[in-house]
Amino acid sequence: QPARAMDLGEEESGAPGEEQRRWEEARLGAASLKFGARDAASQKPKYQLVLEEEETIEFVRATQLQGDEEPSGPPPPTQAQQKESIQAVRRSLPVFPFREELLAAIANHQVLIIEGETGSGKTTQIPQYLFEEGYTKKGMKIACTQPRRVAAMSVAARVAREMGVKLGNEVGYSIRFEDCTSERTVLRYMTDGMLLREFLSEPDLASYSVVMVDEAHERTLHTDILFGLIKDVARFRPELKVLVASATLDTARFSTFFDDAPVFRIPGRRFPVDIFYTKAPEADYLEACVVSVLQIHVTQPPGDILVFLTGQEEIEAACEMLQDRCRRLGSKIRELLVLPIYANLPSDMQARIFQPTPPGARKVVVATNIAETSLTIEGIIYVLDPGFCKQKSYNPRTGMESLTVTPCSKASANQRAGRAGRVAAGKCFRLYTAWAYQHELEETTVPEIQRTSLGNVVLLLKSLGIHDLMHFDFLDPPPYETLLLALEQLYALGALNHLGELTTSGRKMAELPVDPMLSKMILASEKYSCSEEILTVAAMLSVNNSIFYRPKDKVVHADNARVNFFLPGGDHLVLLNVYTQWAESGYSSQWCYENFVQFRSMRRARDVREQLEGLLERVEVGLSSCQGDYIRVRKAITAGYFYHTARLTRSGYRTVKQQQTVFIHPNSSLFEEQPRWLLYHELVLTTKEFMRQVLEIESSWLLEVAPHYYKAKELEDPHSKKMPKKIGKTREELG
Ligand code: CDP
Ligand code: MG
Helix, strand or coil: CCCCCCCCCCCCCCCCCHHHCCHHHHHHHHHCCECCEHHHHHCCCCCCCCCCCCCCCCEEEEEEECCCCCCCCCCCCCHHHHCCCHHHHHHHCCCHHHHHHHHHHHHHCCEEEEEECCCCCHHHHHHHHHHHCCCCHHHCEEEEEECCHHHHHHHHHHHHHHHCCCECCCEEEEECCEEECCCCCCEEEEEHHHHHHHHHHCCCCCCEEEEEECCHHHCCHHHHHHHHHHHHHHHHCCCCEEEEEECCCCHHHHHHHCCCCCEEEECCCCCCEEEEEECCCCCCHHHHHHHHHHHHHHHCCCCEEEEECCCHHHHHHHHHHHHHHHHHHHHHCCCEEEEEECCCCCHHHHHHCCCCCCCCCEEEEEECCHHHHCCCCCCEEEEEECCEEEEEEEECCCCEEEEEEEECCHHHHHHHHHHHHCCCCEEEEECCCHHHHHHHCCCCCCCHHHCCCCHHHHHHHHHCCCCCHHHCCCCCCCCHHHHHHHHHHHHHCCCECCCCCECHHHHHHHHCCCCHHHHHHHHHHHHCCCHHHHHHHHHHHHCCCCCECCCHHHHHHHHHHHHHCCCCCEHHHHHHHHHHHHHHCCCCHHHHHHCCECHHHHHHHHHHHHHHHHHHCCCCCCCCCCCCCHHHHHHHHHHHHCCCEEEEECCEEEECCCCCEEEECCCCCCCCCCCCEEEEEEEEECCCEEEEEEEECCHHHHHHHCCCCCCHHHHCCCCHHHCCCCCCCCHHHHC
């Protein structure tokens, strides 16, 4: 009796022994099953699994994402087709037949909402059409915003190639700390945050003829703020064209927001995707991913695999595990190319995911959410979705922001599944149960504006002269408490006065393209005469968490190398130490290699540092060095981060103001030290609320740098004499 596929919501048939049935039988039986026609399930599995018995995961087919193309459809593109001229590829995109109609609609309406399936050519084609149509005459520019840096870079590179120009000439991109544009650049792909900053220098966007807010459905904080600002600019610049492009979600809301702007629909090309769920929840989704990828590889017909994970660390771990197992399996399996893609991946590595898979091999792309809608990778037939993403969350009551791995929304899960049906009928394997999908996933993702701190944005809006934030035209307003807290924080940082007006210091803070606390720290380095060191700390903090690497086979060496950088005082000084030694080595890559330091991260830190240094003059901070007096560096950091402080109590660390329980991250140089007072750069919620990048401080400094915020009384320590030396587990105990 072959495996039975389940329709969503039905009970399992429960035949005895069914649990033991191997995954590939269930799946293959199920896979050949058309919706509503179960007889096909009696087919024998055609593929042999070469993995060990226990390394399988059982999936059941449950639903199908309906496509508009026949399930059989054309086969995946062959090598020959992929080599077709780039212009032929352009003409084959779903948006192409609508070129004239679209241009006419743009000509006739100031604001147009454009809805189209991911991969239909919105991002790469529409700006080119506008360019061809003459929208960039008289030196006018076209902006196209992307929520993610990687997308801006890779899309610009693609478009430059399609237009046969050098990247940075007619087509360029601009992301924070990296500007690949020139005087000649008329098509500017940029992050939404960068366009937001453009308002500071050009409040009416006068040099732009078209602004395309792309990936609008992502609803990032910056995109949401752009909506309000652009709507306003459009009112007094009738010749400005505004395009809001989105995947097939939420377009009616955008239309309503922009005074009932028309919606232009690009019909998609979508093949059906069979969706499979696991029978039981998976305890370790990373391990489950690796096993499932190999299962797909050995049992499924050709077609590339796309895996969704939540971030760089996880992706690197998964890739390493996959490569490891492939090596062990050796010639027992066909070649499997394992390619990561995440925000900090260097661009040459990013480009690799778009290269065609060599014949006989299979490609597996292990990606963050970026591959959900921003990037389209040709040839994907299988999607593996553990159902998680990394999300910021914010508690306006405590002012604590944290990054958490959370279940993705249903909308997100369906976007992910859809990625499998672009070139042919595909399959999506969800590493959770059908029950979990129905009962545990939210319908849609909450817009970022409702789950993040707003300090940055409020400072920017204030610098743009927008004072009444409560009545700003938000698509979805942020929680009132969050706005209030942002104002309070900016007041505490000295960026706003008691009337809520921007101060001189606030104006300077807005000039620096970093968070208010970081800008404050940089400004404070003037007072403590240590701007050289603070610039380094700031640069190192912005490449965050990817400084050290720890190869599996050299864990001991790597850990020793890291510990060798430790300096008393804490992690910020460790970062400073790493950078200083690297600079002394002549910025050597060999030095990085020997010290288990990531060369690319360091190179990026150097770029960031140079850019920040270039801005110092604008904010009237002179270059100075502390000459080894690290107390000054620590005080300057405290001047920016006095909001993020914790003290050691009898029951572990508590944040000073809100009395929240927090823990030092095991990777911190202070993990065993457990100083009484400390500040942290950020909180990350994994198994606990971990403070990342912590610095030992003295409570008296808080009174020195923020007398308006702290009272001497709340910094008293009643148990100071009797504090146990160590609280919490040591690194060894944690394993
Ligand atoms: O924006 P939308 O999702 O509608 O589509 P797009 O990003 O403009 O992608 C159109 C086509 O360009 C897809 O077939 C992509 O595979 C291709 N593309 C590419 O080959 N390399 C890139 N860096 C970006 C897009
Ligand atoms: Mg796009």
